[in-house]
Amino acid sequence: MSGARTGRKSSRAVLHWVGVHSLGVAAALFFVLPFVFLLLTSLMGDRQALTRDLWPDTWEWGNYAKVWHTPGFLTWWRNTLLYAGLGTLLTVVSSVPVAYALAKFRFRGRRLALLLVIAMMMLPPQVVVIPMYLFWAKQLDLSGTLWPLIVPMAFGDAFSIFLLRQFLLTIPDEYLDAARVDGCGEVRTLLRVVLPMAKPGIAAVALFQFFCAWNDYFGPQIYASDNPAAWTLSYGLESFKGAHHTNWNLTMAATVLVMAPVIVLFFFAQKAFVEGVTLTGVKG
């Protein structure tokens, strides 16, 4: 009797397992198939890429070399790395002290400062782009360069400040008090006590900032569009499609090459990513 009962229960559990996992596989197909079709097309010949075929007749690995050697492609890489790399470094250095003050100092106007950071975080870049463009292009004559994209990152990024603050709130004040009792000033407390504990938060911010710059389309379109030597991958990729508008195979190969670094980096830093996304949403 009791055996039959547990039997029924376990068969229900098996059904549940099968149901959940088939749903999981169906969802996985939705997320994975675009990548698969992308890769398959990137390996087709020029002619076949224009047909309805899903599977390559011949495997044209040379497509990747062709894309790589397209004039400009390497320049776009260099520009993107410069924008994303230097930008990320500047963002982290300038945002950490701000986030620390917002999380751990008590001062008048603290709430207001945080509200303004959030308002800045929510501001669509298009709202302020006209005066900013006029400032960089007409006053400083720096359009067609990466400077208008990189320099602002030296003045704290609202999203990074917010995310870091969320993270620093989770560090107990007792650690800071202990350091202060030992005679540390705020700068030394920040550098010696807080920074080592905040590494995961800083990693998350750095990754988000890196991808934000890597993926940025609007900024390069505004400041760099008239000088192909200053294009980044995101902007260049779209014009690549324009110049090769019949070659879906080459376009998809270029697309794969632009996506690849992001995905590779993700596999090295999964934890930091997931932590970052969680912090923005859950521990508000």
Add this chain to the structure above:
Amino acid sequence: MTGAHPLRSKRRRSALRTAAFLSPWLIGFAVFFVYPLLSTLYFSFTRYDGFRQPAFNGLDNWSYVFTDYPLFWPAMRNTLWLVLVMVTCRVAFGLGIGLLITKIKTGTGIFRTLFYLPYLAPPVAATLAFVFLLNPGTGPVNTLLDAVGLPTPGWFTDADWSKPALTALALWGVGDLMVIFMAALLDVPKEQYEAAELDGAGAWARFRHITLPNISPIIMFAVVTGVIQAMQYYAQPLVAGKVAAGVIGGSGQQFEPGYPDKSTLTLPQLVYNLGFQRFDYGTACVVALVLFALSMAFTALLMRRRGGLIGAGE
């Protein structure tokens, strides 16, 4: 002096210290927020092409945008469509995937990675991929639909299907919402489910009366941030429209934005169209301010003192 007012000098030192730590952002706030915002407001009342001095023209730009500019209301309607439909679909799908991942017991890590990866795909790359995948004649999606006898829509080339196509693209990148929903779902106290199960509550009743109330702040957060993202929606609709229309990309290209038939036009694109293609900075600033008013209204919802979603940590 320091001897006479030790407390005051200590306070002043701590205020200076706070200002020093905040200084990168204080400068950034003034230079990249306050100054351009005030300038945008000023330009919106002027005729300005970037070369001649701005000339005050009162409310001309404002009345032009709201009554005569043929692209404004289509862009507004599209933006509202995206806010309503795309955000709803994304939140519902993200919650579904979040629930699914908490139920999966075998290979969780693999599933989670697969669900998350598309979120990382650069928007321009992902859009190019989807324009290809949803190519009406030869794309793999319609090939598969055709093979099982389903209708094959025109997707990015059909004004009725271009926004659903953008929604499909947005659903593909739902990984961020999956992660925050998953974290929130795992935080729901187990005892509540056990108690409900003892009371004989079914799966739906448990979801309705325990899960939903527990995660409703996160749902609100996802909705409000989704709305703000939808209002900033730029690269995807622009690139989808241009590529589907076969416009050659690159510098100074003039094209009718929003292909097909203005259906992929959004408010941020108008700022670009007016400012950087028609060199009508004054009118572009009006659209920018409309966008600003909309975003800040939703941001206020996120930050209300009581029941707000982002506390100031007091």
